[in-house]
Amino acid sequence: MDFASNLFSTGTLSQILVGLSRTTILFIVSSGMSLILGVLRIPNVAHGSLYMIGAFAAWSVIQFLGGGLFAFLAAMIVAPLIVAAVGFVLERGFFSYLYEREHLMLLLLTFSFALILGDLVKIVWGPEYRSITVPAFFQGSAEIFGLPLPWYNLFLLLIGPCIAVFLWLVINKTKLGKIARAAAVDGEMVGAVGINVGWIFAFTFVLGSFLAGLGGALIAPMVNISLGMDHSLIIESFLIVIIGGLGNMWGTLLGSLIFGLTQSLGILVWPQFGIAFPYLAVVAVLVVRPRGLLSSTW
Amino acid sequence: MRKVVLFLAMAALTFCVAGSGVAGDTIKVGFVDTYSGPATTFTNDVLDGFKMAAEKINAKGGVLGKKITWVTRDDKFKPDIGLTMAKELILKENVDLLVGTINSATALAVSDLAKKEKIPFFVTFSKSDKITGEKGHRYVFGMNENTEMAGRATAKVLAKKKFVKYWIAGDDYEYGHAIANGVFNHLKTLNPKVQLLGESWWKVGETDFTPYITQILAAKPDFVIVATGGGGMVNFQKAAQSTGFNKKVPFYQHTAIELSTLSPQGQNAPEGVYGTANYLFYNPATKENKAFVDEFRKTYNRYPKSGALYGYMTAQFIAKSFEKAGKVDREKFIDAMEGMTLGSPVGKMEVRACDHQVTLPMYFGVTKKTPKYEFLIASDVVSVPGKDYMPSCAEIAKARAK
Numbered sequence: 053m054d055f056a057s058n059l060f061s062t063g064t065l066s067q068i069l070v071g072l073s074r075t076t077i078l079f080i081v082s083s084g085m086s087l088i089l090g091v092l093r094i095p096n097v098a099h100g101s102l103y104m105i106g107a108f109a110a111w112s113v114i115q116f117l118g119g120g121l122f123a124f125l126a127a128m129i130v131a132p133l134i135v136a137a138v139g140f141v142l143e144r145g146f147f148s149y150l151y152e153r154e155h156l157m158l159l160l161l162t163f164s165f166a167l168i169l170g171d172l173v174k175i176v177w178g179p180e181y182r183s184i185t186v187p188a189f190f191q192g193s194a195e196i197f198g199l200p201l202p203w204y205n206l207f208l209l210l211i212g213p214c215i216a217v218f219l220w221l222v223i224n225k226t227k228l229g230k231i232a233r234a235a236a237v238d239g240e241m242v243g244a245v246g247i248n249v250g251w252i253f254a255f256t257f258v259l260g261s262f263l264a265g266l267g268g269a270l271i272a273p274m275v276n277i278s279l280g281m282d283h284s285l286i287i288e289s290f291l292i293v294i295i296g297g298l299g300n301m302w303g304t305l306l307g308s309l310i311f312g313l314t315q316s317l318g319i320l321v322w323p324q325f326g327i328a329f330p331y332l333a334v335v336a337v338l339v340v341r342p343r344g345l346l347s348s349t350w
Numbered sequence: 351m352r353k354v355v356l357f358l359a360m361a362a363l364t365f366c367v368a369g370s371g372v373a374g375d376t377i378k379v380g381f382v383d384t385y386s387g388p389a390t391t392f393t394n395d396v397l398d399g400f401k402m403a404a405e406k407i408n409a410k411g412g413v414l415g416k417k418i419t420w421v422t423r424d425d426k427f428k429p430d431i432g433l434t435m436a437k438e439l440i441l442k443e444n445v446d447l448l449v450g451t452i453n454s455a456t457a458l459a460v461s462d463l464a465k466k467e468k469i470p471f472f473v474t475f476s477k478s479d480k481i482t483g484e485k486g487h488r489y490v491f492g493m494n495e496n497t498e499m500a501g502r503a504t505a506k507v508l509a510k511k512k513f514v515k516y517w518i519a520g521d522d523y524e525y526g527h528a529i530a531n532g533v534f535n536h537l538k539t540l541n542p543k544v545q546l547l548g549e550s551w552w553k554v555g556e557t558d559f560t561p562y563i564t565q566i567l568a569a570k571p572d573f574v575i576v577a578t579g580g581g582g583m584v585n586f587q588k589a590a591q592s593t594g595f596n597k598k599v600p601f602y603q604h605t606a607i608e609l610s611t612l613s614p615q616g617q618n619a620p621e622g623v624y625g626t627a628n629y630l631f632y633n634p635a636t637k638e639n640k641a642f643v644d645e646f647r648k649t650y651n652r653y654p655k656s657g658a659l660y661g662y663m664t665a666q667f668i669a670k671s672f673e674k675a676g677k678v679d680r681e682k683f684i685d686a687m688e689g690m691t692l693g694s695p696v697g698k699m700e701v702r703a704c705d706h707q708v709t710l711p712m713y714f715g716v717t718k719k720t721p722k723y724e725f726l727i728a729s730d731v732v733s734v735p736g737k738d739y740m741p742s743c744a745e746i747a748k749a750r751a752k
Contacts, residue, residue: 063568070561077558171386179390181584183614186592193593199564202592273559274592276584276614280388284555316561323550323565327522 063320064200071316072309076212077271079308081285082292083301084263085220089300091236091256093155094147097162099289100282101169102135102261106268107277108173109134109178110184124187124273132265138169139261143254151253166282174279182277190273204273211270215263216305222259223301232256236299288330295337297344306345310337376419377412378585379404379668380445382435382460383474385424387478388581391453391610392657396474399661400449403648407665408580413672418665421445421642425456432456436463446678447472449664454478454524464489470684472668474660477525479532482707483741484749488684489697491667492707493660495628497525500604503712503739504626507732508533508602509540511518513573515547517566520577522551529604530577547571557587567598574601587620607728609655609716614646619726623717628710629656629696632723633731657706662709663694667701699737704743709736 085099109131117123142165142182150157185191193200223229227338235252243249275281292311296303311330318329337345379400383393397420402419412418421427421443425432439445440463448464448471451457457476460675464471465487472491473481479498481490495503520526530549537544548569550562566574578586583603590596605611606625631643631653642662646654654662671690675682688703700709715728741749 063564066559066564069562074558074561097480174386174390179388179394181388181391181581181610181614183584183588183616183618185588185615185618191592198480199567200593200595200598201564202560204592271557274560274585274588276581276588277585278388278581279386279390280555280581281557284553284557319550319561319565320568323548323562326550326562327553327556 063197064317066196066201067316067320068313069196069201069209070205071313072212073208074316075308075312076208076215077267078288078292078312079212079305079324080263080270081267082213082289082296082308083215083304084260084267085289086293086296086299086301086304087219087256087263088260089293090301091232092147092151092253094158094162096260097159097262097286098142098165098169099162099264100286101166101173102139102264103268103285104173104279104282105169106131106135107272107275108177108182108268108280109265110269110272111177111184111277114184119187121187125185125210127272128183128266128269131264131269135265135268136258136262139264140254140257142261143257144238147257148250148253170279170282179279184272184277186273208270215266216270219263219301228252228255285295290331291331291334295334295344297346299350300344300346300348303344303348305347356705374396376417376442376451377447377594377668377672378437378445379418379420379447379449380439380443381420381422381449382425382432382439382456383422383450384427384452387427389427391653392580393452395655395657395732396449396661396664398650399646399658399663400665401661402646402658403662403665403669405547409569413669414677418669420449425451425453426454427453429453429455429459430733433459433463436460440467440469445469446680447668447683449474449661452476454481455482458485461485461487461490468680470680470687474664475657477528480529482705483746484752486705486707486746486750488706490706491687491701492705493664493667494543494656495710495712497528497532498528499740500626500712502536502741503734504533504602504604504714505536505540506734506739507714508537508573509574513600514544515570515572516544517547517549517569517571517574518577519550519552519562519566519574520555521554521579521582523554525579526551526554528577529579530575533575533577533602533604535564554582557585559586560593561594563589563595567593567595571599574599576601576603578603579605583608583671584614587611587615587616587623590623591618591620596622600624602626605656607713609653609725612717612727613653613725616725617719620716621719621726624714625728626712626714626718627656627728628712629654629659630713630715630728630731631655632727633713634696634733636695636697638693638697639695650719659695661691663699666692666694667708702740702743705741705746709740711735712739 088096110127113127113130114123135235190204193202292307296307314329314333319326408417423435452475454476457473474493477497479496482492518530520530602624605627606623608627612619671686672682674686691700711733713731715731717726718729720727
């Protein structure tokens with residue numbers, strides 16, 4: 053097996069681009085998780101469920117509007133908003149009562165909600181697989197050295213940086229974002245200067261949920277929307293957040309890049325064991341920098 | 351005082367008699383299967399098919415004057431839970447028979463229990479060839495195809511095609527490897543010219559197949575055997591459609607032509623995908639199949655999938671065997687089951703005496719759009735009869751002797 057010739061083949065560029073489009077989804081979902089982890093200190097196990105609801109909600113919106121590009125774009129906005137609303141109910145209705153308690157309680161609560169939301173999805177949408185298709189506008193694929201790169205993946209490549217910039221602006225340039233960052237570092241102090249920390253937490257959780265929903269909605273046209281789609285994602289997201297540095301947004305971006313690229317290049321180099329590469333990268337990072345690549349907010 | 355004691359004793363006695371009378375009036379079937387999570391899309395059909403047949407049998411007076419009843423337990427796709435649930439069904443619910451499960455590991459665990467407890471167990475979806483193969487025994491019955499059978503049936507059809515350079519890809523667990531190797535190894539014996547160009551394996555539940563597809567395309571194989579299962583079927587087909595993979599390289603997926611894979615995608619599923627299935631509601635276009643489909647649609651307002659056929663046949667086999675046995679006795683029931691035949695929507699079925707495996711036909715076809723339905727169907731369907739692709743009784747005996 054000649055790894056080098058595999059790596060420096062015509063397929064490399066297309067494989068990198070495909071890997072980057074996967075990175076986009078990973079980043080969007082993980083950034084929501086990282087945000088919640090950084091500010092609220094909750095390892096939100098239910099984050100994957102919110103992502104799943106995002107995908108199902110996108111399906112419903114597109115069904116309701118009868119398909120087409122407009123329905124697709126509407127779904128990309130409405131579905132995350134629905135998930136944000138669910139996040140609001142979760143945070144205000146349940147999580148907010150446990151911030152004073154041990155963190156283990158919060159962790160257990162998010163775990164419970166992962167199970168409850170999974171069942172709720174089954175009640176609302178049923179056990180059947182759902183599928184939405186890429187709107188005609190994005191159908192087909194570009195050719196790079198004779199290898200296909202779907203237009204939808206290219207669209208994701210554009211969306212990714214937009215979200216990153218948007219998040220950066222919200223967190224660094226808005227008052228709310230600045231307070232949230234301060235709350236992440238020292239919540240008690242922020243409370244002491246008269247700011248309602250509860251609402252900052254609610255805002256953060258809602259924004260995090262919105263991102264989970266957006267990730268779910270964006271991936272929906274590429275995958276089979278089904279119960280259980282939350283499971284594999286939640287593990288990947290956790291790993292990304294950990295290798296990036298807990299709660300660090302740029303770290304999350306870096307983690308997503310490592311995860312997405314090692315996988316797609318791993319497949320190119322050694323297809324039988326492609327799945328192992330991102331995890332090997334995680335191990336490598338944790339051995340060298342156990343606290344994550346960039347500084348953790350913890 | 352004595353009167354009171356006597357009264358209580360009488361009452362207790364009455365309850366005992368009444369209680370045992372109730373228990374004896376039914377044939378109780380215990381379902382242990384996955385009723386939460388993604389697998390429900392398959393398992394619900396098994397249960398619904400069973401219920402439909404059982405209710406019809408009950409309406410006609412039941413079996414040996416007894417009604418068929420059923421209880422279900424959710425194994426949550428976990429073998430340990432499945433085993434606990436199966437024990438509970440035997441001990442607490444006093445079931446006469448067990449039916450399930452979609453998870454192969456659970457099926458093997460419950461099969462082992464069934465052997466120890468001497469209780470008949472009908473396997474209705476899991477695809478491990480060990481169930482009626484090397485780990486088969488007197489108390490277990492196979493109601494659907496397994497990986498070995500799917501591999502042989504597919505190899506038989508593919509051997510007649512001109513493809514030479516093959517690529518294998520699939521879910522990196524038992525089912526994926528079993529299907530892919532099943533097809534390729536048998537193909538290799540039937541057509542020694544074929545060669546394996548390479549393999550790729552992804553984790554179960556993989557959502558994005560695009561990087562794998564570009565990698566396979568770069569290697570330029572003639573044909574790809576894609577061994578995914580469950581929800582991965584749809585995921586892979588969507589990626590094949592968006593990359594145009596199906597137009598560049600023909601590929602095969604076991605169950606690619608099944609309704610559960612094609613109906614969620616509507617008109618947007620990729621055309622030209624090779625697949626196999628035990629059941630297609632539109633094929634064969636016989637009176638029996640049409641009657642089954644009509645009845646199922648009337649009852650549940652949807653088209654029946656493979657699972658519905660498995661459940662439907664299971665209930666009928668159970669009823670017929672108890673009738674033949676003449677009483678509710680497990681050993682006599684099994685004796686009656688061996689070699690039992692049954693008219694089914696897909697023709698005459700037999701439960702082979704040597705391995706307790708039902709002789710279902712395997713349908714091989716290629717996905718195609720049709721104005722008749724909102725989803726793609728299989729075209730150019732080739733039916734491979736059970737006897738042509740099932741391992742022979744001698745092979746089964748050899749596998750079990752190991």
